[in-house]
Amino acid sequence: MGVVNTALSVMAYDYPIEKLSVYVSDDGGSKLTLFAFMEAARFAAHWLPYCRKNKVVERCPKAHFGSSNPSRFPETDQIKTMYESMRVRVENVIKRGSISHDYITKQGESEALSRWTDGFTPQNHPSVVQVLLENGKDNDATGHGMPNLVYISREKSTDSPHHFKAGALNVLLRVSATMTNAPVILTLDSDMYSNDPQTPLRALCYLLDPSMDPKLGYVQFPQVFHGINKNDIYGGELRHVFEVHMPGMDWLAGPIHAGSGGFFRRRVFYGCPSETLEMNQGRQVSHSIKSREVLEMAHHVAGCKYENQTKWGRKMGFRYGSLVEDLYTSCLLQCEGWKSIYCNPKRPAFLGKSPINLHDFLNQTMRWSVGLLEVAFSRYSPITFGVQSISLLSGLCFAHYTFWPIWAIPVTIYAFLPQLALLNSASIFPKVWPSMHPFALYY
Incomplete structure (x- = not known):
């Protein structure tokens, strides 16, 4: 239901x-x-006109109905009943x-679900591309068109x-x-729902502004979290x-890509600004996305062997080689x-959501630490390759992130050193005598 709410909000x-067009990846x-998304497609036929008619700002259903001061409209109770029925x-x-x-x-729907046979496992299964909604053919409850909604595994x-x-x-x-081949792409984590329906227009103010640098590749929005305890102890x-690093960069x-909330030009994933496109950005898709030709090609490019002997993951798309593909990719894009x-x-x-217990926080920190160190000691390390390709300051900014896990060593030492010194009646700080400093008596 979390990813359903996220998809409905965008x-x-x-x-x-x-x-x-909204594409949902179920790895x-x-x-x-x-x-769940078949249910979401049915509910969207009522949710989208409800938001449009009443100018709803919180367009995540869970956030809208769960607000402490929910907006009340004539259809609110009816739509809420539909949502609860879907959730149940x-x-x-x-x-x-x-x-x-x-x-x-x-x-x-029955035909789509029939693909899950006995041999279908999370680690071994064919590609699945299912069009749940198609613009121009599927309409909402008021007769208006609906955006494309596509499930991909x-x-x-x-x-x-x-x-x-x-x-x-x-x-x-x-x-x-x-x-669909849209020229602008939003990457969004499943637990980061849209909180402002005007967000695409804000991003396009930068991407379409002729006075902006033509090398502008993406617009990054900050990740803001809800549900964190008052003191945010982790x-x-x-x-x-x-609030500090990204405004400075x-x-x-420009700032790093934070893994979510980034509006990219599709062009950036096919080479540097001066290179010729391998895939024509301006190509218009003339066939229906449910046509046999389009679906066959979609299943083909979703195959696990499609990338063999290609530049995908090395010179094209999101880069492989690190668990923190967001930082690694954004660093190489700037290079x-x-x-x-x-x-x-x-x-x-x-x-979005953030870890609120120690177990989840340690798992997340472990994944980040391993991924950052993979970048730090790779051939594209920001401290060597980055400093030469971008600039000294930008390279050092990326290096600050990649070498961040090493801070665990001095922090751990400092966490235990005072206690050990206290048990052994030793001082970890040098003594200061009055004769050594003229202002020592005022300490």
């Missing part, structure tokens, strides 16, 4: 419906997730682990390497290129990153000549 953007390949059906299916035949209302094979999030993002890039809000070549810009509006563009 489907309801104040943006021309015919130019908006585990679960038919329960596909079922999805949670019942998740709890049972199977989908009741009573929940399947269309022939196409890339092919997995025990014989082929899995490049985790970066590999899934590259599949999204290729599949979306075959279907530092989950990352204020030093989004904004004066150089190629692209720039970025930081946009921090008064109303947060996105709201």
Whole structure:
């Protein structure tokens, strides 16, 4: 339900419906997730006109209905009942682990779910590309068009390497290129829902401004978190990153990509600004996204062997080689000549979740630490390659992130040293005698 709420919040953007497509990546390949989005597609037919008619600002259903001061409109109770009914059906299916035949209302849904055979596992399964909504053919309850909604699960094979999030993002890039080929792409984590329906327009103010640098590759919004305890004892809000580091880097070549909330030109994933496009950015998709030709090509580019003997992951798309593909990719994009810009509006563009217990925080910190050190000691280390390719200051900024895990050593020492000194009645600081400093008596 978390990713369903996220998808519904961006489907309801104040943006021309015919130019908006939402692609959902399910890397585990679960038919329960596909079922949840079948339910979301049905609910969207009522949710989108409700938001449009009443000019709702919080367009995440859970946030809208769960607000302490919810907005009240004539249709609110009816839409809330629909949402709760959808939530109950999805949670019942998740709890049972199977989908009741009573929940399947269309022939196409049954055919889509029939792909999950006994040999279908999260680590070994064919690619799945399912069009749930198609603009121009599917209308909402008021007769208006709806944005494209596409479910994607890339092919997995025990014989082929899995490049985790970066590999899934590259599949999204290729599949979306075959279907709609939009020139601007938003990457969004499943737990970061849209908090402002005007966000795309804010990003386009930079990307379409003729006075901006033509090498501007992406616009990065900060990650703002909700549900964190009052004292934020684990530092989950990352204020030093989004309130200090990124505004500082904004004066150089631009901030890093934070993994979510970034509006990219599709062009940046196919080479440096001076290179010729391998895939024509201006190509218009003339066929229906449900046509046999388009779906066959989409399944083909989502295959696990498609990237063999290609530049994907090295010179194209999100880069492989680190668990922190966001920082690694943004660093290499700046090394190629692209720039970025930081946009921090008064109303947060996105709201997401952050670890609120020690176990989750340690798991996240471990993943970040391993990924950052992979970048720090790679051939594209910011301290060597980055300093030469971008600039001294920008390279050092990226190096500050990549070598951040090493701070664990002095911090750990400093955490235990005072206690050990106290147990041994020793002082860890040098003594200062009055004769050594004229102002020592005032300490």
